[in-house]
Amino acid sequence: MSWRRTVTLGAALLTVASPLAGTAAAAGKSAVQATAATAVRQGTFTDAGAERLADGRLVIRWHASADLGPAKVYWSADPEGHWQELARTYAKYNGYVTADPNPGGRVYFLIKGGNGAAVKTAERKLPLKGATNFRDLGGYRTADGKTVKWGKLFRSDELAGLTAADISYLQKSGLKTDVDYRTGSEVKSKPDPTIAGVKYVADPVFSDSDSAGGTDLISYLASGQFDKLGEPGDALIDGNKSMVDSPSAFGKLFDLILDSSTNALVQHCTAGKDRTGIGSALILLALGVPKETVVQDYLLSNVYRAEYNKAAVNAMVSQFKLTDPKAIEIVQALMDVRKEYIEAAFDEMDSKYGSIQGFLEKGLGLTAAEQAKLKRLYLE
Template sequence: MMKKSILAGTALFLTIAPFAAGAANAASPAPAPAAHAIAKSVKQGSFVSASVERKADGKLVIHWHTDADLGAAKVYWSTNPDGGWKELVRTYTNYGGYVTEDPNPGSRVYFKVKGGNGAEIKTAERKLPLKGTTNFRDLGGYQTSDGRTVKWGKLFRADELAGLTPDDIAYLQKSGLKTDVDYRTDAEIAAKPDPAIPGVTYVKDQVFQDTGSGTDIMAVLAAGQFDQLGKPGAMLVDANRQMVDHPDAYVKLFDLMLDPNTSALVQHCTAGKDRTGLGSALMLLALGVPKQTVVDDFLLTNTYRADYNKAAVDVMVKQFNVTDPTAVDVIQAMMDVRPEYIYAAFDEMQKNYGSIAGFLEKGLGLTKAEQAKLQQMYLE
């Protein structure tokens, strides 16, 4: 593999890990707009969307939107998205929301809102309230092209997990998590191994091979030779193409998804943005979620990691005495997710397989029957 390709692969983790100490002191990311869950339509009207946002004081704000006044409403909660619902409050759908204390602190909580006409919708916090990560989130609640919804509490994406606290680990145990899929290299894992989570199986699923070229990147940064990294964002555009061209890790991901014994699962890398971003995109696309929704989820990382990324860029600029604005742009682009990154992957699928669907079937070996099984497992 050419040196440029090697650098592109390693940039996904090496631009972040060396600066964790400086960036860790930044404030936690501001809550992002929670993504929406979609309800089944009913003749008299239906819920259009719902979301949950956690405030700084720990209270939960449940929002919902309807296409008509559905009359009285009942709000339920459960630690299991598939059942065990307990009534929380009776209110009215035209209020559009409800603020509540966390009904079960320390555990994953799901909500269901039911209108007077029988229409209902499920929702939950998109980003899990964990102390030791910045980007651990649920892929549930997204609507598919045929009107179904990705189940909550089954598919998660995250950044590195080395900082999980004992309370975080207990939270994940109670969430029903079964599998931890780690996309990182041996070097990354050795530096920051995942903690053991009782009841959760750890699976190493390396996207890029260890190349030993991390020192090259650090040397480039230290020498100020940013022109070797190309234009801002070019490295990650190339990396996304590489991941499509060498998709073995994602083949393994779908094998795990298809096995009921290994789902629910979290897949993660270091920042939870590039390797995990493509993995999440492929999962949602295979379930029938529209491309634009997939792109929106990909870009949501910028919101959750905004404060962390700003602190990390500041540390890098100071450490390497960077004064050239273009060089700063290169560093910022390495920390961001941008539409052109994920579209580079889509374009590579189109070029090599004719379409995204062609890549799923031929590039990943995911048959139509297997895609139907995935949809049966993860949609409602």
């Protein structure tokens, strides 16, 4: 069975704001006065994030290298400006809980400390009903201290299930380009919805003939020929290597994102974890995000797809009456992303091109000038 073909199989298987930690009132008037009287030390925000609670409220969290004193929280539907004050709090609380200030639309937050230090953040996973793994690549720090802009580069699983509200949300977010890595047969089975104002770009990583061999694995599971399945994870390790060996789809991706008129841009496949995982890793690496951070982003698919993956594995176990532990582990491995999968791609870049940078230059054809342009477009 072609491991390269099997990469597609894993997908085919299937209102009033309040402080987060304590309040000024709870701390007492004297504590507030003491805080205000304390000189703000030099320091910066080291990270920030935002997550949505089940009731729709948003939890904004941050950390700083020192107590930055009084803090203001701002929000905007535009990550590059039009900030509106949301709340006043203290940096030492490390967070804030708020009702969604922009229901039905994308919202970004800006936190400013008393010494002028500031950090932007937003939800990493977009709150869409019809996609489980639609994520923003913004907010990641580069090795030289810059930050990937929010709201410009997205990654996702299949979009066929997007609701009317989801589509409206994406239009309000400024989405302009939809890059689809799926094969022709995958697209035919679940075509992307037409979104007014968004250009659709077919950019298959594999051909239909490459993916057709996925039926081999199904037949092996059905017939109990587990000895032909290889080891758990082998398929995606070899599949990731093959995407480095045949990277033309990702070259096309970079042609698109080098054109500023295409962003905001989303790239996606079926599960949003393998083909999209490599595409996202390459974008972040080209922008100078450290490899360790790239791996962390890659592994987030396990978090956002956990419920879906569990149901898919259980369905396969039930359908094929699997009791063999190795067979079950192989199915689980197909649904997961694992560090060894992305590391296999890095190793292939090192082996064939000498380094990740060598792959960017020779494998994808990104010149030094083009890499500098990417950084001007997508870093701040």
